[in-house]
Amino acid sequence: MNSLTPLASQGLxxxxxxxxxxxxxxxxxxxxxxxxxxxADPNPMLQADLQARRxxxxxxxxxxxxxxxxxxxxxxxxxxxxVLADETGVILQEAGCTEFLRKxxxxxxxxGVSWAESLRGxxxxxxxxxxxxxxxxxxxxxxxxxxxxxxxxAAPIFSPRGKVIGVLDISSEATTLHAYAMGLxxxxxxxxxxxxxxxxxxxxxxxxxxxxxxxxxxxxxxxLLLEExxxxxxxxxxxxxxxxxxxxxxxxxxxxxxxxxxxxxxPRPLHTRGGTALLGTLRPGKGPAxxxxxxxxxxxxxxxxxxxRARRLPAGAPGLPSLADDLQPSMRxxxxxxxxxxxxxxxxxxxxxxxxxxxxxxxxxxxxxxPFVAVNCGALPESLVESELFGYxxxxxxxxxxxxxxxxxxxxxxxxxxLDEIGDMPLLLQTRLLRALQEREVQPLGSDKxxxxxxxxxxATNHDLSSMVENGAFRADLYYRxxxxxxxxxxxxxxxxxxxxxxxxxxxVGGADCSMMLADSALEQLAGYHWPxxxxxxxxxxxxxxxxxxxxxxxxxxxxxAEIRPAGGIxxxxxxxxxxxxxxxxxxxxxxxxxxxxxxxxGIAAASALCPTLRDISDQTIERVIxxxxxxxxxxxxxxxxxxxxxxRYLGRASARHAARRPD
Ligand SMILES: Nc1ncnc2c1ncn2[C@@H]1O[C@H](COP(=O)(O)OP(=O)(O)OP(=O)(O)O)[C@@H](O)[C@H]1O
Numbered sequence: 001m002n003s004l005t006p007l008a009s010q011g012l013x014x015x016x017x018x019x020x021x022x023x024x025x026x027x028x029x030x031x032x033x034x035x036x037x038x039x040a041d042p043n044p045m046l047q048a049d050l051q052a053r054r055x056x057x058x059x060x061x062x063x064x065x066x067x068x069x070x071x072x073x074x075x076x077x078x079x080x081x082x083v084l085a086d087e088t089g090v091i092l093q094e095a096g097c098t099e100f101l102r103k104x105x106x107x108x109x110x111x112g113v114s115w116a117e118s119l120r121g122x123x124x125x126x127x128x129x130x131x132x133x134x135x136x137x138x139x140x141x142x143x144x145x146x147x148x149x150x151x152x153x154a155a156p157i158f159s160p161r162g163k164v165i166g167v168l169d170i171s172s173e174a175t176t177l178h179a180y181a182m183g184l185x186x187x188x189x190x191x192x193x194x195x196x197x198x199x200x201x202x203x204x205x206x207x208x209x210x211x212x213x214x215x216x217x218x219x220x221x222x223x224l225l226l227e228e229x230x231x232x233x234x235x236x237x238x239x240x241x242x243x244x245x246x247x248x249x250x251x252x253x254x255x256x257x258x259x260x261x262x263x264x265x266x267p268r269p270l271h272t273r274g275g276t277a278l279l280g281t282l283r284p285g286k287g288p289a290x291x292x293x294x295x296x297x298x299x300x301x302x303x304x305x306x307x308x309r310a311r312r313l314p315a316g317a318p319g320l321p322s323l324a325d326d327l328q329p330s331m332r333x334x335x336x337x338x339x340x341x342x343x344x345x346x347x348x349x350x351x352x353x354x355x356x357x358x359x360x361x362x363x364x365x366x367x368x369x370x371p372f373v374a375v376n377c378g379a380l381p382e383s384l385v386e387s388e389l390f391g392y393x394x395x396x397x398x399x400x401x402x403x404x405x406x407x408x409x410x411x412x413x414x415x416x417x418x419l420d421e422i423g424d425m426p427l428l429l430q431t432r433l434l435r436a437l438q439e440r441e442v443q444p445l446g447s448d449k450x451x452x453x454x455x456x457x458x459x460a461t462n463h464d465l466s467s468m469v470e471n472g473a474f475r476a477d478l479y480y481r482x483x484x485x486x487x488x489x490x491x492x493x494x495x496x497x498x499x500x501x502x503x504x505x506x507x508x509v510g511g512a513d514c515s516m517m518l519a520d521s522a523l524e525q526l527a528g529y530h531w532p533x534x535x536x537x538x539x540x541x542x543x544x545x546x547x548x549x550x551x552x553x554x555x556x557x558x559x560x561x562a563e564i565r566p567a568g569g570i571x572x573x574x575x576x577x578x579x580x581x582x583x584x585x586x587x588x589x590x591x592x593x594x595x596x597x598x599x600x601x602x603g604i605a606a607a608s609a610l611c612p613t614l615r616d617i618s619d620q621t622i623e624r625v626i627x628x629x630x631x632x633x634x635x636x637x638x639x640x641x642x643x644x645x646x647x648x649r650y651l652g653r654a655s656a657r658h659a660a661r662r663p664d
Contacts, residue, residue, distance in 0.1 A: 370415025
């Protein structure tokens with residue numbers, strides 16, 4: 001161990017003292033005042049110890065992987081490296097320019113070495129950890145002389161409760177100052193912190209807000225995690241916009257924001273207590289959120305939770321996809337109708353969201369405390385429809401359950417009965433159903449008792465019931481009984497702001513988790529397709545894309561299945577304003593949005609110029625892993641975390657692309 005006294009750098013301290021107070025200056029003063037025993041030449045920890053440490057920090061390593069991989073390729077060409085350190089300053093991972101990695105080792109900038117300020121003096125990793133803030137430490141600003149060959153830019157990564165859980169750093173030689181590096185490190189650290197929030201307990205509600213709607217999808221989006229109406233997690237952007245600090249955790253959200261309880265899936269206005277106008281969305285948590293979720297039970301040993309308050313989330317149906325804005329007026333009218341005892345008939349193509357609409361209706365209606373009982377009238381064998389709907393007495397027929405059955409109409413008592421595919425109900429049964437609905441009584445099979453029932457009635461069909469009535473395939477009296485109030489669910493292709501919705505759904509089904517994006521060309525095709533299977537077909541396709549393409553892909557039109565693409569190739573349009581607003585970027589700008597961050601002006605432009613497409617990065621990563629696996633495809637697929645057949649398919653497509661690019 002080589003210990004240096006701070007006095008060795010007294011001259012520089014004097015020089016720096018003339019400058020305005022900065023985190024570097026304050027760090028120098030700490031180094032001078034505290035008599036740290038500094039290590040100029042520390043030994044890295046043993047491989048086994050480093051491995052154990054990496055295992056302990058598996059979470060942050062996993063959260064940071066997309067950024068480390070993207071940055072490694074990006075900064076390598078600028079002879080730089082990207083470094084991930086844990087909350088104590090120990091370097092867990094380093095990647096980038098191979099030549100500079102070797103040089104960095106000479107000053108112990110390598111995995112298994114701690115760069116805590118108390119061990120290595122003023123340096124970007126240690127000082128960012130100390131201040132919990134981003135910092136650049138360039139050349140001579142390093143306290144230890146040996147480290148002055150470095151130019152380092154570090155930004156802290158936060159847990160949802162404000163604890164610094166690590167640092168992301170971009171380092172290079174001090175002979176060049178990379179103006180873009182500070183902004184890039186900050187953006188990526190924020191992206192990782194946001195990913196931590198996104199992956200925290202799905203039962204919590206997520207309130208996302210910003211000054212403009214175009215920023216709601218950007219890395220600068222402010223996020224609050226809510227348990228009931230209490231703030232249990234946040235990011236730095238939220239603290240900044242609210243003008244608060246981490247002490248806002250565990251406070252009721254209405255102490256900070258007005259109008260938060262009117263939020264839904266589409267951006268709506270809200271205000272800070274200081275009157276700043278914002279736009280926000282609210283994604284309700286999935287499942288019961290009454291109990292404080294274990295994952296946020298003061299994980300950092302932070303504040304003791306206060307008991308949950310009685311105020312509940314705004315009306316809606318947590319866990320259900322939200323309805324298009326255009327459907328809100330129909331929903332309001334249907335609600336009044338069902339609450340007034342009228343029967344609702346939903347008509348629309350298959351997969352257009354009739355059941356989802358019915359569930360929303362139930363969740364907001366006067367019947368919401370009761371059950372939602374769905375009966376698929378088309379799927380029941382004719383011989384069973386009657387017993388299924390009306391129930392039966394014990395021993396009513398051979399094969400009947402000994403204890404009898406209440407039947408679906410009685411089960412729906414106090415709630416909503418949803419008769420799906422009503423157009424497929426056999427004619428004979430239509431008569432019995434009509435009687436039960438008119439009299440609001442059911443008579444179970446084998447019984448002479450009539451039992452009163454009361455429920456909200458919603459039916460759905462993708463047939464044209466009125467022409468069925470004309471053809472005699474559906475009883476006119478039942479038709480009029482079912483359609484006191486008629487709602488037509490428009491097909492997906494008619495949805496307004498379809499491109500924006502497609503991006504949002506792609507993220508929701510897993511695209512965001514895998515850092516995948518839809519390129520403008522793909523979006524163009526998806527928005528122009530006629531979607532006969534509507535939402536159901538869309539989700540199946542989006543899930544397939546996420547499952548089959550490698551993480552990090554920028555999905556192009558030619559990645560889409562043949563049925564989506566028109567014959568004769570694709571014209572590739574320029575990025576439109578709408579797609580930009582929806583978070584879609586053309587390949588050349590496939591880096592996180594820099595909006596709102598304050599890196600040096602040249603930073604992002606420089607980053608974009610250096611930035612390869614995500615597809616190039618995927619190709620390079622896959623090729624590297626295959627080479628490292630000695631061309632054993634099964635092994636490479638295991639390392640990449642995809643199925644072997646996926647990798648073969650990917651290789652097939654990649655070689656077709658290469659062949660197409662090759663000049664004749
Ligand atoms: N507004 C929406 N946003 C996102 N997803 C939706 C929306 N509406 C429906 N979906 C999804 O589409 C799928 C089909 O929806 P749903 O079952 O409500 O359609 P349907 O019209 O009842 O279909 P069918 O007539 O075939 O029974 C479901 O997986 C549902 O989650």
